[in-house]
Amino acid sequence: MSRVGRKPVPIPAGVKVDVKAGEIVVTGPKGGLRQPLLPGVEVTVRDGQVCVQRRSDEKPDRERHGLLRSLIANMVAGVTQGYRKELQVVGVGYRADLDGRDLVLSVGYSHPIRVTPPEGIAFEVAGRNDVIIITGIDKVVVGQQAADIRALRRPEPYKGKGIRYMGEAVRRKAGKAGKVQETNR
DSSP states (O other), X not given: OOHHHHXXXXXXXXXXXXXXXXEEEEEETTEEEEEEOOTTEEEEEETTEEEEEESOOXXXXXXXXXXXXXXXXXXXXXXXXXXXXXXXXXXXXXXXXXXXTEEEEESSSSSOEEEXXXXXXXXXXXXXXXXXXXXXXXXXXXXXXXHHHHHHSOOOTTTOOEEEETTOOOOXXXXXXXXXXXXXX
């Protein structure tokens, strides 16, 4: 049996969990989220906990068992605390600014790049316009938005310029070594 799927998800105070019509709805102080139920898995709410059971021991049902429990736990955490990702902009002249809700990036292209946040996502710019903070209640959407912004200018291996996750280690390569070897002849 799945170790993750077996653990019940505790429901904190102020959070309401409903299972109805093929989906699970979680509402809390920060908002509400919906998740369709997966086939082969049953969800019950009792004694302030959400319990997930699978109908059989077939491989697809075993796979969905732990997945659905993790998704529900992420939803409960999202509506109570929210999620946050931080990106760092590295490079001479590279910067991030806010224009209303939109994020405007100057990252070495001939034009600034404007990123409009999807519903439920908010941007903040901190530091000296070199830290982007993405917040929201849906873990998947926050992570995808961070990945999309990082993909606009990935960190390059020679100088390390670009947009990276906070704390991400960028493997650096040595530059050209041809001049050093030619002078030794």
